[in-house]
Amino acid sequence: MALGIGDDAAVLNVTPGQQLVMASDTLVAGVHFPETASGREVATRSLCVNLSDMAAMGAKPRWFTLALTLPRDKANAEWLADFSAGLGDIAKQYDVALVGGDTTSGPLTLTLSLVGEVPVGEALTRSGAGSGDSVFVTGYLGDGAAALELLINDFADHTDSDRLLRRFYCPEPQIQAGLKLRSIASACIDISDGLMADLGHICKASGVTAVIQTEQLPIAAEILERSPLDALEWALCGGDDYQLCFTVAADQLAKVEALIDLGELDARRIGTIKPGDQSIITVSVIDKNNTLLTVVKPGYNHFSH
Amino acid sequence: MALGIGDDAAVLNVTPGQQLVMASDTLVAGVHFPETASGREVATRSLCVNLSDMAAMGAKPRWFTLALTLPRDKANAEWLADFSAGLGDIAKQYDVALVGGDTTSGPLTLTLSLVGEVPVGEALTRSGAGSGDSVFVTGYLGDGAAALELLINDFADHTDSDRLLRRFYCPEPQIQAGLKLRSIASACIDISDGLMADLGHICKASGVTAVIQTEQLPIAAEILERSPLDALEWALCGGDDYQLCFTVAADQLAKVEALIDLGELDARRIGTIKPGDQSIITVSVIDKNNTLLTVVKPGYNHFSH
Known part of the structure; x- marks a missing residue:
């Protein structure tokens, strides 16, 4: 300077x-x-x-x-x-x-x-997601919520405590992922309030809805093993993950897949953007049998279930 | 944006x-x-x-x-x-x-x-004051300290209260003065901690000392009339004035005087920069008979009398 x-x-x-x-x-x-x-x-x-x-x-x-x-x-x-x-x-x-x-x-x-x-012109925003775009997230989801429970309940014997405390006190800002997604992602947000809430912000800003497939959600093996009943809710609604959720249009999908295949981007596809209008914007969650598990509607600032 | x-x-x-x-x-x-x-x-x-x-x-x-x-x-x-x-x-x-x-x-x-x-290159800093430079301040000094006393002691009958409360809650940032002083002033600071402390910061950053003449200090007539015993101390040591204190080399003096004469800059000369070295940097105050009233030595962050 x-x-x-x-x-x-x-x-x-x-x-x-x-x-x-x-x-x-x-x-x-x-x-x-x-x-x-x-x-x-x-x-x-x-x-x-x-x-x-x-x-x-x-x-x-x-x-x-x-x-x-x-x-x-x-x-x-x-x-x-x-x-x-x-x-x-x-x-x-x-x-x-x-x-x-x-x-x-x-x-x-x-x-x-x-x-x-x-x-100039390359900033990622929340408002560019379009119908048919794929929804991706970086890293793992639910670690933030698991770490918070650990901090509140103070499990002395928690087998995953070192990793989770590191996630809480040193969440890894996805700077490199953000740089690589410039001019590739159609919309992007960081997951601070939870996937549903933050993907909801993208949907609201872009005037679209989204469908998330639970079996695609990246959840750390330690969380699935130790807290199988909480894992899905933590991944969907827990905050503090500081991963990126981003959308990619069909014509950019090959670029993202190439970055993932080359090991340059740690991300996976978790769902799809669907058409929406301002009055019926939702994020829907389906399981592997295509059964609808829940539908949430983004509010002004947060989700109301 | x-x-x-x-x-x-x-x-x-x-x-x-x-x-x-x-x-x-x-x-x-x-x-x-x-x-x-x-x-x-x-x-x-x-x-x-x-x-x-x-x-x-x-x-x-x-x-x-x-x-x-x-x-x-x-x-x-x-x-x-x-x-x-x-x-x-x-x-x-x-x-x-x-x-x-x-x-x-x-x-x-x-x-x-x-x-x-x-x-690029035109920012005013604290470090450019040189021996022989003139020291100026904008506006009036001591209003901030007078306002603070009014707020603490809550004078219901104070004749100058409207003006002083405005000074406290809406101090006028000297943005226009700062813009005009680009490439004219050799050093500049805003008076938030008091003239002596802030001029001291210029002296310390520039490796010089300063001499201030009390009869040149701009003090509002209302302050002189109502609080004659406090006025000088408020002007020298009171904070919260948010006026600019700046120094001007001899070859730029005519430009500043022209701005003042044209009514484009509300400022007056209050003293002179003298040579100094890092071990004996001081701000001295003299009265109209050239009698030395006080000498203060700038510390790391504030003056120690």
Whole structure:
């Protein structure tokens, strides 16, 4: 950057031919992460969750500011060193620079504002899905919900706890997947509120409906084995997965399949976009026998069952 | 903008040939404004204070995000309508667009992140002041401190209360002054912590010292008349004025004087930059008889007397 932390503001050089992508997200202790989370855990989760919005837009993250509200018991060198180390690790991993911010005293709260870049006209949005498009998701679904249950119920003997805690505190923002999907995906969103809710946002913005096939949903073997009764609900309705859900038109399908076959994109097809109009937009779930399991209708901000 | 609120992030078109200027600031109820402030007052103060950082950089503000943490007693249509109207008025006045944000539940806290533009290489910084430069300030000093005392002591009969409350809740970010000072001022800062502290930041960043003449300090007649004993301290050390303090080299002085004479810049000369080295950087204050009144030494983040 041209000028970093220490002046009234940072001065940043934009890459010619790029549009900016800008988003802010707030995380509050006790709401978005447990009060007992370490400084490192707070930092890594906050930055990863915010980076996920950049992934959903197909943007390359460049810069961020951090507004940190700290209670007295955490305003000490040890907590801050742990926090800074975690923030620095994720920033380095995803090549994004902290360019400014503010610290205030109060209940532990973080607001991150990220700015990324995308070539003009290539940002992925929620509004481009069309009838006949295939619906894909990256990675596994349901890990976020499983991790949340682990954190709430504190299973000391949980066999999958290391993997799930890593998923919760270091969800992997799908930046590389987002970059590869530019000019291939017709619509894209990150799964923060759960697949049904977030695919619902795509349907609402695009004026279409969707049908999801349960047997195609990617669920980690550990979850299916340990929590077979919860697995499907977690995959469909659990939040905090920070995977991408995206749609692909028929003429782009071969490109996505090639990326998957080459191991360059970890994604699978889970359903199909169908025609819809603004009054009857739904996401339907069918099992392997084509039996309709549930139909949900996207509301303004969330699903009402 | 290319894509606004409602997707995972906003997509923004940068003007070719411009650098970005980015800053974030948090305001907390009971710390940065009284708990009793109205929704409109909270909104206007928060946006004006954040815009002031853009003014200090000589940047044209373009976009902002808002992270709003709201307590239950304010999460109602009336408070939000009042808040939104205030935010909208200031955004319109300064031609800056709200492009995203987040709302959470908790003690009233706002984090605004602003992005502005400045032609490449023309951002005003703190580090360019040189020995022999003149020191200027815009507008009046001490209004912020006088307003704070009014708010704390709640003078029902205060003759200047309307003007001072407006100064506190709608401080005028000096955006136009900042734009005019591009490629004229050698250094610039906005006065949020008080003249001595903020001029001290310029001195520290530039490796110089400064001498301020008290009889040149612009203090509103109402303050001098009502609070003659406090006026000088408020002007020197009071915060929240959100005026600009800037330095001008001898070869640019005629341009600044011309702007002032033409009524295009409301500013006056208050002192001179002197040589300094990192170990003895000071800001000295002298009266009209050249008697030294006080010397302060800028610390890492604030002045220690």
